[in-house]
Amino acid sequence: MSAATTGAGSGQRILVTGAASGLGKALTEGFRARGDEVLTTDVADGADLRLDITSDDDWAAAVEHVERTWGGLDVLVNNAGVAGGGRLDVATLDEWQWITEINLFGAVRGTRAFVPMLKRQGSGRIVNVASLAGLVHPAGMASYNAVKAAVVALTETTGHELAAYGVTAHVVCPSYFRTNLMSSLRGHDTALATVMSKLVDESPTSAEDVATAVLEGLERGDEVILPDPAAQAAYGLKVADRAGYDAVMRAQAAKLDRLGEEGTL
Template identity: 75%
Template sequence: MSRVLVTGAASGLGEALAAAFEARGDEVLRTDVSYEGGVETGASAPSSTHGTFRLDITSDDDWAAALAHVEATWGGLDVLVNNAGVAGGGRLDVATMDEWQWITEINLFGAVRGTRTFVPMLKRQRSGRIVNTASLAGLVHPAGMASYNASKAAVVALTETTGHELAAYGVTAHVVCPSYFRTNLTSSMRGADTELAGVVSHLVESSPISAADIAAAVLEGLDRGDELIVPDQPARDAHGLKQSDRATYDLVMRAQAAKLEGAPRG
């Protein structure tokens, strides 16, 4: 049985991951900015083994409180899942600097803060796993998504670096890179490029893949010890094309860019 902390666990992939860990008997602390303060259990924490905890991943104070709670109740942590994130993007001459700063603060620095908070504990216990949710956008980079692509590519780099740095302590790092799947992530999407938002929303809503499908594949990847988890076939196909036939990959991406370039700008 593992002790697991999941961020962004109130909905979407975070909720599905928490449920998947719990279904196999792990203790899970579900955290999310939408929860009330402190720890809640029972009816206020549906399906949760250990309860819910309010955590704004952009807040150093909230992370310190989460660490203190884990230390007091469990005395350690086996799996940290930095899952919380937001959707965004926009063409280079449409997206604002405020949008860039917003998405980076959440998608990248949320994972950085979580990692920095728990690394001393993981080093002391000389064990543990850090699981970061990135995106296929961290591996392949479609037009109109520069800020999102950059934030998720940075999470991929962060994870690889973490794995190298902590290997001597028995701590492993894993990054999850799914393509579009049905979730409420687009409800967080903001930005001036409304045409792009419509395209992304359609791709999410029309996907045949559920958050539960992705969560199941993530746990299978963790059981295998995969450091890079590409959990669905569309993501594997896109990543594989980039690796095996860069010229065709570039043609596909530039055709998509040309189509988007003809769209209205907000």
């Protein structure tokens, strides 16, 4: 049985992007606590290897490092990403291109870089950190929703395409949780920034909570991991009561417009 399919404490070889802080750091700590070897990567200080997920050269260097150090990889965690969004008539095309290059093409580049290795060894897992926004699409976040939905689609397609090679794909879709992601927020829509910051700051869920749920989901083999109660409830409402879900989303849209006009929540 390969290390990728054994349970906790199996000494899996894992690469995590965006691992210097937030969820990436929490995931790293969780993996290491159960006995896994983790290569942490980031553009920030504090990681084992510098990896800009928008750079083909950096991904090639990461593959070479893994080959030389471990001779293979059991789990690739595409976690690195940025916060963004904005109402349709406020967000600029530059903002759309920026978030797409990082949040979508970062995962695409990482997947493409390591798929040949995973195919050759006939085992492995690809874990893409998306967002609840990949499944539930609130107003004011079109660009973020779109790229995270694309990551969900990428993951499902990856799982189908690589199943014959013993490789599985998993997508993580958390709701708002306490992390430093908002430090990366960019955009002209200050009303959205106010709402998002409040939701992050007041969330009862920590990065460590999400990481624990992710590891549990991977142990079960879940292809879609909704790691917190808020994410589970929101997606559950969409599936069970589409009219009710639409009403909630449209009420939130109206509230965002009022905030943009009045400057108060």
